[in-house]
Amino acid sequence: MSGLTIPEFLALASALLALSIFGVLTRRNFILLLIAIEIGMNAAILNFIYFAAFPLCAGHSALSGQAIAVVTIGFAATEVAVGLAIVLALNRLKGTTNVAESTELKL
Amino acid sequence: MSPEELAFLALAAIAFITGLSALLVRELVHTILWIGIFFVDLSAIYFLLSAPFLGVLQLGVYAGAVTILLLFGIMVTRKRIFSREAATGIGAVPTLLSVVAFVFLLIAVTSLSSTTPTFTTYDVSALSTYLFGAGGPWVLLLSLVMLAALAGAIYLVREGRE
Numbered sequence: 001m002s003g004l005t006i007p008e009f010l011a012l013a014s015a016l017l018a019l020s021i022f023g024v025l026t027r028r029n030f031i032l033l034l035i036a037i038e039i040g041m042n043a044a045i046l047n048f049i050y051f052a053a054f055p056l057c058a059g060h061s062a063l064s065g066q067a068i069a070v071v072t073i074g075f076a077a078t079e080v081a082v083g084l085a086i087v088l089a090l091n092r093l094k095g096t097t098n099v100a101e102s103t104e105l106k107l
Numbered sequence: 108m109s110p111e112e113l114a115f116l117a118l119a120a121i122a123f124i125t126g127l128s129a130l131l132v133r134e135l136v137h138t139i140l141w142i143g144i145f146f147v148d149l150s151a152i153y154f155l156l157s158a159p160f161l162g163v164l165q166l167g168v169y170a171g172a173v174t175i176l177l178l179f180g181i182m183v184t185r186k187r188i189f190s191r192e193a194a195t196g197i198g199a200v201p202t203l204l205s206v207v208a209f210v211f212l213l214i215a216v217t218s219l220s221s222t223t224p225t226f227t228t229y230d231v232s233a234l235s236t237y238l239f240g241a242g243g244p245w246v247l248l249l250s251l252v253m254l255a256a257l258a259g260a261i262y263l264v265r266e267g268r269e
Contacts, residue, residue, distance in 0.1 A: 004112050005223050010216035012119040016126060018209035023130040025201030031135060031180050035142050038173065039126050042149055045161075053156040054224040066234050067242040069161055073168050074249045078256040080173050084180045085260035091184040 009050050016043035030090060030097045034083045041076045045069045115155060121148045131197075135181050139174060146170040157228045160235075 016039055023036025052065025087097055094101055122145060129141035150165035238246055 004115055005221045006219050007216045007221055011213060014209055014212035014216060015123050018205045019126045021208050022205035026197050031177060035129060049153055049156050049158050049161055055227055056224055063229055063234060063237045066158055067238050071245045071249050073164055077168050077173060078253050080176055082256045082260050084176055085263035087180050089263045097184050
C-alpha cells in the first residue's frame with residue numbers, strides 16, 4: 001500500500017461522516033437513524049486503522065490505533081443492541097418506530 | 108498510480124454509493140442489503156490497510172451480527188416486511204448542512220501535508236499481545252459497557268414493564 005496520501009484517505013472518512021449527518025437529519029425511522037450513526041462510527045474506525053497503518057510519529061505505539069478500533073467495533077455493536085431494544089420498546093408503546101411521534105419529553 | 112491505490116479508490120466509491128443508497132431507498136429491507144454491502148466493502152479496505160484481524164471482525168460483527176440484528180428489528184416491528192417507508196422528503200436544510208460539513212472537512216484535510224507516511228504492518232499476535240497487555244483497561248471497559256448494555260436491553264424488552 002503506497003502512494004495514498006493523508007488528504008485522499010481522510011476525504012473518504014469526511015464523506016462518510018457527512019453522509020451520516022445527512023442520514024441523522026433527514027430520516028425519521030429509528031432503524032434508519034441507527035444505520036446513519038453506524039456509518040459515522042465506521043468513518044471514525046477507518047481513521048483509526050489508517051493512522052495505525054501510517055503512523056505519523058515514531059516512538060508512539062501505533063498498535064493502539066488498531067486496539068482502539070477493535071474496542072470501538074465492540075462499542076458500536078453494543079450500541080446497536082441497545083438501540084434495537086429501544087426500537088422494540090417504542091414499537092410496543094406507540095405502535096410505530098417513527099421518532100417524530102415520540103414527543104413525551106416535550107414541554 | 109499503484110494497483111493498491113486504484114483498489115482503494117474503487118472501494119471508496121463503492122462505500123460512498125452504497126452508504127448513500129442505504130439512506131435513500133424507500134424499502135427498509137433494501138436498506139439492510141445496501142448497508143451489508145457497505146460493511147463488506149469497508150472490511151475490504153481494512154484488509155488493504157493490512158489489518159486482517161479488523162477485517163475479519165468487521166465481517167463477523169458488522170456484516171454478520173449487526174445486519175442480522177437490524178433485519179430482526181424490522182421483522183418484529185412491521186406487519187409487512189416489504190412495506191415502504193412513508194415518504195418524508197429530503198429537506199433542503201439538512202442536505203445543505205451535510206454538504207457544508209463535508210466542504211469544511213474537505214478544506215481541513217486538504218490543508219494537511221500531502222505526504223505519504225511510512226506504511227507499517229503488524230502481526231496479528233502483536234495486536235492480541237497489546238490488547239491483553241497495555242491495552243487491557245480498554246478491553247475491561249468494553250466488557251463492563253457490554254454487561255451494562257446487556258442488562259439495559261433485557262430491562263427494556265421484558266414483558267409486563269409499565
